[in-house]
Each structure stands twice: as structure tokens, then as C-alpha cells.
Amino acid sequence: MHFLLASTALLALLKPDPTSAATIPSVKSVTLDIVNKNLAPDGFLRSTVVANGQYPGPAITAIKGQTLQVLVNNKLTDPTMRRSTTVSFDGIFQTSENAYNEGTAFVTTCPIAPGASYTYEVDLADQAGTFWYHSELSVQYVDGLRGALIVYDPDDPHRSLYDVDDLTTLLQLGDWWQNSTLPLLAGYEATGIVPVSDSGTVNGIGRYQGGPAVPFAVTNVVYGKRYRLRIINQSARNVFTVSIDNHPLTIIEVDGVNTVPHTVDKIGMLAGQRYSVVINANQPVANYWINAPFVGGLPARNLHQNATLSRSILRYKGAPIAEPTTPWTLGPENGTALVEADLSPLVATVPPPPDVTMTLDLQVIAGQAIWNVNNISYLAPKVPTLNKVLAGATNASDFDPTENTFVLPAHKTIEIEFPPTDDDDAHPFHLHGANFWVIKSMSSPDVNTVNPLRRDVVGVGGTGTTIRFRTDNPGPWMFHCHIFWHKQAGLATVMLSSPADIRQAVHPSRAWQALCPAYNALPAELQ
Structure with a gap:
């Protein structure tokens, strides 16, 4: 597969070499054909939704600093599953200029219609590490659309600790x-x-x-x-x-x-x-x-x-x-x-004191598939959040209450507290567009404001969880439970940072602008 780096070539790139940066192309092109295929991962044959005919999908590899151009061809035809699709790249922040390529259905984009194609541009900037991609439409990735995204760092500070790091070690x-x-x-x-x-x-x-x-x-x-x-x-x-x-x-x-x-x-x-x-x-x-x-x-x-x-x-x-x-x-x-x-980060960063403090209270309506965050069950709008912002939406009142959108000021530190719960179940909350400091993990009663771990998925519940993040990347970023059944039942919010800055920075492509009209024109069974 043309977008997988051979292990030998990859190891060569990872060797400390002051000239290696010049040999790494700035753009890497990847093609994902989203298809239905009969597969039997556990021995039971069923139709699936997968990338390039395999589960998990093919691993995407890149080098720190590259830009990925991921061509997604929607070739879905099976009426027993969703036939539109989106692809999101979990843990990759995406800059505000590129928010429209972030892939979150009805927040930053409309889905790709069956028979259509779209190229996501994914600017990796200075990120490196272990990420993954999956469908962000409803619970579609349950049907198989998920795969690894590995960004290698030629100057990995941990490089002396291991001898082998390639696709065989996923x-x-x-x-x-x-x-x-x-x-x-x-x-x-x-x-x-x-x-x-x-x-x-x-x-x-x-x-x-x-x-x-x-x-x-x-x-x-x-x-x-x-x-x-x-x-x-x-x-x-x-x-x-x-x-x-x-x-x-x-x-x-x-x-x-x-x-x-x-x-x-x-x-x-x-x-x-x-x-x-x-x-x-x-x-x-x-x-x-x-x-x-x-x-x-x-x-x-x-x-x-x-x-x-x-x-x-x-x-x-x-x-x-x-x-x-x-x-x-x-x-x-x-x-x-x-x-x-x-756990603590290799390079400790002291989180700034919060400028805005919020409490998110999670509740389920007994016997129903309805989850609430602060008494609101998220419902995806027909017009994506980003489209509304580009059209002038600025205040919370400009969005439907069920969009559960929190408008945040730019370049501030936001602290979110999740109160303790009566059980030890953990909801894995995931932030798009940034990661966060884990000020208080549900694994400990201690508060850490000196060298807290930074990550983008944290368990909330139990003894309570507190996180902080910066709004230095303007955009409408979803913050949701990564139990996708719960997300679909409303356990989600949108953290909208600085609408005015978004309008100044985001200039979507014509291909992106065509996604919503094409999707909205589909009959319900093709959406």
C-alpha cells in the first residue's frame, strides 16, 4: 500500500541525521476507500464498513511536521448501515485555519455522500505520537471504520529506550x-x-x-x-x-x-x-x-x-x-x-490559573437512551456549528439549546470540573482541537497543578475529575464521551472558542462548501 512506510525506510528516517529533514516530503498523500465488505474478525461473517477492505483500516504513518492529504472515497452501498460517512483524526488538533477539515459530523462538516469523495488536509504541525482515525458519523465506526495513525518523531527524546518501533509493534x-x-x-x-x-x-x-x-x-x-x-x-x-x-x-x-x-x-x-x-x-x-x-x-x-x-x-x-x-x-x-x-509529562508545564471555571454534570434518564450534560441532551444540528459561525453566529443564543454549545473567549485557560458520582464507572471524555492538563484524575484524590499529565481522553466519574485547557486554537471543538453509544444519546458538548477569530481565519474550500448541499439533497436512507 503506497501510503505505508516500509519499516527499513522508516528506521532510516528515525536515525539522528541533521540532513534528514530535507529528505522528508512536506506532504503525504493517503487514499481511503470506504467500502462494505464481508469480514469475520471473530469467526462470524458479517457485512462491515471499513477502509480499504480491512479491519482495522490500514495504518496511516507520517513524520512530524508533515501535512497529510487524505482522500476519502465513499463507496458504501449496503442499506443495512449508514451509507454517508466522515473521517476524524483523533488527537490531531487541526489549526483554526483548517477547522473545516476536522471531520466531526455536524460540528465542523457535513458527511460525505455515497459515491462522493473528499480530501481532508491534516496539518500535523509539531505533533508526534500515537493517534487513530475513525468515522465520526453516528455510531458508524462500530461497523469497522477505525485504524491507526502514527506520527513518528526523528528526534524522539525516548529513542534510546527501544530498538524497534514500526507497524509490527501496533x-x-x-x-x-x-x-x-x-x-x-x-x-x-x-x-x-x-x-x-x-x-x-x-x-x-x-x-x-x-x-x-x-x-x-x-x-x-x-x-x-x-x-x-x-x-x-x-x-x-x-x-x-x-x-x-x-x-x-x-x-x-x-x-x-x-x-x-x-x-x-x-x-x-x-x-x-x-x-x-x-x-x-x-x-x-x-x-x-x-x-x-x-x-x-x-x-x-x-x-x-x-x-x-x-x-x-x-x-x-x-x-x-x-x-x-x-x-x-x-x-x-x-x-x-x-x-x-x-504519570507526568517528560517536559513539565505548569498550567496557568483558570480564567473561566465550568462544571459539567452528567446524568442519564433511567431506562432511556438519553444522557444529559447540565440537563441538556446533545442533538446534532442540521446546519453544522462551523457553518453557523461563518454565517455570523457569535453567542450561545445563536445556537439551538440542544447543541449544548459553550462560547469561550480566545487565549484563556478554561477549567472544567466533573463532580464525583456514586459509582466507579468512567466516561472517557475526549476533547477535539486541543489536549488538556489532568488537574485531578479520578484515580486519585490529589490535585496536581505543578506537573500534571496532558492527554486528550480522560475518565470522568468516581471521585471526580478536573481538567484545564487553553483556547489558543479558535474553533468549534466537540467535547464528548468516547463511548459512542452515549455520545449518540446526547453525552456531548461543543467548546466554541472565539467565533470572531474563526471567521477571520477559516476560508473553506469549494469542496467543503459542496458537502452540505449534497448531503441534504439525499433521501434519508442514503444519509
């Missing part, structure tokens, strides 16, 4: 449903019960209870080498706990932010979160389990679900082609688990 975790999203969503809206997945997948492969013994995915290693594993939770609901038997995990990056190395045995990962870890292949040559059990609803609601079947294999060169013979050793009661509050 671990992409996903929850998988054997039914398509339209009936699943209808069932959720009728009962208020979030669908329970049939299985979990690691690098696109899983098993379900009573199903075929699909061969597990394999990560190959060589004794004596150190590997940077980039782990992405691409789920729409499930929380995965990742461990590798007999191999500690040294965390060096969280959601695109380099961190002080921190070693644990297992990591709990919410939907949308990403971690880079270093493992040392220093154990006896053998096969070892890469464990990724998950939680996500009551298993009694889906008898296919067996969370312990969510796993893959770490295979040393010279080991037999076989499954590990050792039992899973890091159950909930064993091993050192990550405590988010123990």
Missing part, C-alpha cells in the same frame, strides 16, 4: 458486534440498554464463546531487543486491561504526549486512549500471552461474550508456532496496575 484493541449498527442503535433507543459486544479484537482478530478457534494475532520479537508497542483502544464502549505475561510495561507516551518513563504490569484503557510502552524481550524463548480482557456491560446480555478470549500472542523468534502453554497470570488481583495520577 496493538489495536476493539470491541466487535456481529450485528450492524442500525438495529443495535434501534434496540438501544428502545430499551436504554447499551449493546454488549460479542467479542474483543486485538489487531482485528478475536474469538467469541462457542465460536471457531480463530488463530490469534501474533507480535513477533527477537530475544535481546527492546520494542515500543503502540497500544490504541479503538473501542466504542469496552475498557481493556492490557498486560503481557512476564513482561513489564514501561509507559513513555500517553495520547501523543511524551511522559516520564513509568513501569507497571498492566494498564486499564478507556475508549479512545492510547499508550506507548517499551518491553524488553529478555525472557526465555517461548510464546507469551498478550492479555486484553475487557469490561463493557453485563455478559449475561450477550452469551457470546467471554472477555478472557480477548488476547494475542507475543512470539519470540525460535519459539514453536503454537499458543502459549502458561496460564494468564495477571488477573485483577495480581500485578501492579497503572494509576493515571502517577
